[in-house]
Amino acid sequence: MTGQPKISLRGVHKHFGPKHVLRGIDLDVQRGQSLVVIGGSGTGKSVMLKCILGLIRPDTGEILIDGQDVTRLNNRDREATMNRMGMLFQGGALFDSLKVWENVAFGLIQGKSMARDKAREIAIAKLSQVGLPADVGELSPAELSGGMQKRVGLARAIATDPEIIFFDEPTTGLDPIMADVINDLILKCVKELGATTISITHDMASARKIADRVAMIHAGQILWHGLASDIDHSGNEYVDQFINGRAEGPIQMQVRKL
Numbered sequence: 001m002t003g004q005p006k007i008s009l010r011g012v013h014k015h016f017g018p019k020h021v022l023r024g025i026d027l028d029v030q031r032g033q034s035l036v037v038i039g040g041s042g043t044g045k046s047v048m049l050k051c052i053l054g055l056i057r058p059d060t061g062e063i064l065i066d067g068q069d070v071t072r073l074n075n076r077d078r079e080a081t082m083n084r085m086g087m088l089f090q091g092g093a094l095f096d097s098l099k100v101w102e103n104v105a106f107g108l109i110q111g112k113s114m115a116r117d118k119a120r121e122i123a124i125a126k127l128s129q130v131g132l133p134a135d136v137g138e139l140s141p142a143e144l145s146g147g148m149q150k151r152v153g154l155a156r157a158i159a160t161d162p163e164i165i166f167f168d169e170p171t172t173g174l175d176p177i178m179a180d181v182i183n184d185l186i187l188k189c190v191k192e193l194g195a196t197t198i199s200i201t202h203d204m205a206s207a208r209k210i211a212d213r214v215a216m217i218h219a220g221q222i223l224w225h226g227l228a229s230d231i232d233h234s235g236n237e238y239v240d241q242f243i244n245g246r247a248e249g250p251i252q253m254q255v256r257k258l
Contacts, residue, residue, distance in 0.1 A: 003030070003031070004066070004067055005028040005029055005030050005031075005064070006029055006030060006031040006032075006033070006065065006066065006163075006164065006196040007027075007028070007029040007052065007063075007064070007065055007164065007196065007198070008027070008028050008029075008062075008063070008064040008065075008067075009025045009026060009027045009028075009048075009051075009052070009061065009062070009063055009064075010026055010061055010062040010063075010064070011024050011025075011026065011060060011061040011062065012024070012025040012026075012048070012051060012058045012060070012061035012062070012063060013025075013058060013059045013060045013061055014044075014047055014051060014056065014058050014059055014220075015059055020220060021044050021047045021220050022044050022047055022048060022051070022058065022220045023044075023219065023220035023221050024061070024220075024221065025044075025048055025061070025217075025220070025221070025222060026222065027215060027222055027225065029196055029198060029213075030196070031196055032194055032195070032196055033196055033197075033212050033213060034190065034196075034197045034199070034210055034211055034212045034213070035197065035198050035199070035211065035212070035213050035214070035215060036198075036199045036200070036201060036206075036207040036210060036211035036213075036214050036215075036228070037049075037198065037199070037200045037201075037214075037215050037216075037217055038200075038201065038202070038204070038207055038214060038215070038216050038217075038242060038243075039200075039216055039217040039218055039242070040202075040218070040242070040251060041202075043217050043218050043219060043220065044217050044219075044220040045200040045217055046168070046200065048217065049166055049168065049198065049200060051063060052070075052166075052198070053082065053085065053087070053166065054070060054073075054078050054081065054082055057071060058071060065081060065084075065164070068081075083107075083111055083112070083160070084162055084163045084164060085162050085163070085164045085165070085166065086107075086156075086157035086158055086159070086160060086162035086164070086165040086166070086195075087157055087165070087166045087167075087168070088150075088153050088154055088156075088157040088165070088166070088167045088168065088170055089153060089168055090168040090169040090170075090172055093153070094141040094149060094152060094153065094156075095141070096140065096141055096142060098140075098141075099137065099138055099139065099140060100127070100136055100137050100138070100139050100140070100141065100144070100152055101120050101123040101124060101127070101137030101138065102123075103141065103152060103156055104123035104126055104127060104137070104152060104155045104156045104159050105119035105120060105122065105123040105159060106156065106159075107156065107159055107160050108122060108123070108159055108160060111160070112160065120137070122159060123137060123155070123159060124137050126155040126156075126158055126159050127151075127152070127155050129155065129158070129188075129189060129192070130151040130152075130154050130155045130185050130189070131151060131185065132148065132151055132152070132155070136148070136152075146173055146174060146178075147174055147178040147181065147182070150170065150171075150174065150178075150182050151182070151185065154170075154182070154185055154186065154189060158189050158193060158195075161193060162193070162195060163195060163196065164195060164196050164197070164198075165190065165193075165195045165196075165197045165198075166197070166198050166199070167186065167197065167198070167199035167200070167201075167210075168199075168200055169200060169201055169202070169203075170182055170183075170186060170199060170201065170206065171183065171201065171203045171206045172202075172203075176205070179203065179205070179206060180205070180209070183205075183206050183209045183210055184209075186199075186210050187209070187210055190210075197210075199211070204243050207228070207231075208228060208231075211228040212227070212228060213225065213226065213227055213228060214226065214227075214228050214231050216236070216238060216239050216242065218238055218251065223236060223238050223239065224236040224238070224239045231243060237249060237250050238250055238251055
């Protein structure tokens with residue numbers, strides 16, 4: 001793909017006190033593209049995602065969406081930008097006090113001030129898109145299995161027909177078969193919307209299935225970025241160690257001795 005990237009990060013740094021988490025992130029995501037970001041725990045994946053979402057402000061650098069630097073927006077414009085986004089959270093993050101359909105419709109009712117009847121109609125349609133019948137909408141999240149909760153989370157992520165969707169560890173806690181079901185649903189829903197997506201995951205089976213491109217982050221820097229089909233021949237020793245799950249290599253895990 002060519003042309004102006006949908007999302008572009010330039011020289012993004014972020015500190016938390018003395019800890020330098022992001023160390024000059026440069027990354028482009030083209031319109032309609034699925035980027036999967038891989039890397040170990042504590043390498044900066046989630047912080048980068050939160051910076052793009054506007055939940056954290058970077059110390060330096062630019063984050064451009066459709067060419068506009070969102071780090072410089074006022075609160076009203078930042079909220080308008082966030083309304084163009086959807087998010088599937090790692091743990092589902094469903095509201096226990098709300099029915100399933102109300103969870104799916106939350107952004108429509110609270111973010112877009114949509115009437116409840118109309119929002120419920122859309123929520124039921126989105127549940128259908130992820131393979132859940134209408135009667136599930138009347139249940140509470142506690143009555144759902146882990147896989148069903150992930151489906152509800154995906155329905156909520158796509159409820160507003162967002163231009164950009166973020167997936168935070170979409171298959172964590174699921175068995176391999178259900179994880180593959182969720183991956184298939186992500187592909188289906190994203191294709192129908194034509195959305196641009198960024199996912200972070202440790203699950204290489206998921207990464208290989210849903211990614212057009214893969215980027216690896218380590219110690220707050222992008223070490224490799226390329227086509228998903230090229231990842232097995234990246235020529236990068238960090239990538240090679242990570243995707244093959246080897247203990248030996250340049251990535252050294254800190255193990256506390258008892």
